[in-house]
Amino acid sequence: MTGADIRIATVSLERPLAELAATLGQGFAETGFAVVEDHAIDAGLIARAEQLAQDLFALSESEKMSGHRPGTGGARGYTPFGTEKAKDARVHDLKEFWHIGRELGANHPLAWGMPENVWPEQLPEFAATFRALYTAFEAAGARILAAIAIHLGLPQSWFEDPVRDGNSVLRVLHYPPLPDDLPAGAVRAAAHGDINTITLLLGAQEAGLELQTKDGEWLAVNPPAGALVVNIGDMLERLTNGRLRSTRHRVVNPGGAAARRSRYSMPFFLHFRPDFLIEALPQCVAPGDRLAKPITAHDFLAKRLREIGLV
Numbered sequence: 001m002t003g004a005d006i007r008i009a010t011v012s013l014e015r016p017l018a019e020l021a022a023t024l025g026q027g028f029a030e031t032g033f034a035v036v037e038d039h040a041i042d043a044g045l046i047a048r049a050e051q052l053a054q055d056l057f058a059l060s061e062s063e064k065m066s067g068h069r070p071g072t073g074g075a076r077g078y079t080p081f082g083t084e085k086a087k088d089a090r091v092h093d094l095k096e097f098w099h100i101g102r103e104l105g106a107n108h109p110l111a112w113g114m115p116e117n118v119w120p121e122q123l124p125e126f127a128a129t130f131r132a133l134y135t136a137f138e139a140a141g142a143r144i145l146a147a148i149a150i151h152l153g154l155p156q157s158w159f160e161d162p163v164r165d166g167n168s169v170l171r172v173l174h175y176p177p178l179p180d181d182l183p184a185g186a187v188r189a190a191a192h193g194d195i196n197t198i199t200l201l202l203g204a205q206e207a208g209l210e211l212q213t214k215d216g217e218w219l220a221v222n223p224p225a226g227a228l229v230v231n232i233g234d235m236l237e238r239l240t241n242g243r244l245r246s247t248r249h250r251v252v253n254p255g256g257a258a259a260r261r262s263r264y265s266m267p268f269f270l271h272f273r274p275d276f277l278i279e280a281l282p283q284c285v286a287p288g289d290r291l292a293k294p295i296t297a298h299d300f301l302a303k304r305l306r307e308i309g310l311v
């Protein structure tokens with residue numbers, strides 16, 4: 001099959017779970033990606049979040065920097081342009097972002113793994129809007145994980161405990177218009193695999209996102225407006241001993257008029273809880289397989305954040 005023949009699976013989240021499991025399972029086996037429609041994340045909420053993303057990145061650099069927390073791995077608040085780079089990349093990505101995480105309260109047993117959120121004080125509606133979007137992403141993610149569990153031959157509730165109070169992060173992402181003095185080799189987002197369990201992405205209808213097929217070719221991901229793009233992250237690949245693949249993807253620089261436009265997107269990186277031990281599932285192991293060592297989600301994340309320049 002050549003890149004041109006490969007289709008990214010598209011499925012409605014309203015379909016019965018067994019059908020979702022089959023379609024997503026096949027799609028993930030083929031490309032590691034799927035387009036999910038009818039995800040029940042309110043269109044009005046998405047529109048408000050998109051407007052706030054534009055307002056956020058239009059603030060002055062010093063206003064945005066008041067939301068920057070150096071030394072915390074960009075876990076919350078603002079990470080300026082020119083900070084993150086893909087693992088093994090030589091130049092930084094052409095992006096800035098703001099991270100929103102879970103709010104557990106200081107006395108929660110997992111509070112050690114979850115820094116407090118930072119909110120831009122200039123935008124009074126920001127906190128409530130993104131808290132609501134975080135919750136809506138979680139609900140869609142739970143249904144997708146139930147389908148993945150069925151696909152793997154697990155009880156449909158299998159992922160509920162591993163992701164309860166998980167360290168999921170909503171990333172509000174801005175790729176500014178391309179600078180005139182573009183550093184050699186710099187792209188909006190260099191090729192990478194996501195670190196987490198699964199990623200749910202809104203906003204990818206603006207061109208640029210590409211996935212790498214098994215043959216090494218790059219395939220454009222062009223979802224309809226409002227749809228979710230879902231992909232497997234490295235933690236789920238490790239849990240399934242590679243049966244579900246974390247597909248490398250990138251955001252390429254546009255040409256023509258789009259080069260002078262911003263691109264905005266909102267990935268939700270759904271994570272396990274920090275103390276969850278990522279250990280190959282017995283149903284995904286064949287005799288003689290060499291298995292990766294068990295590692296907690298927290299330690300896995302800390303190692304990867306060092307590799308991408310965030311700590």
Ligand SMILES: O=C(O)CCC(=O)C(=O)O
Pocket residue numbers: 171173189194201203204209249250251264265266267
């Ligand atoms: O902006 C996009 O379309 C994708 C972003 C992405 O892959 C990431 O932030 O990990």
Ligand SMILES: [Fe+2]
Pocket residue numbers: 192193194249
């Ligand atoms: Fe990504």
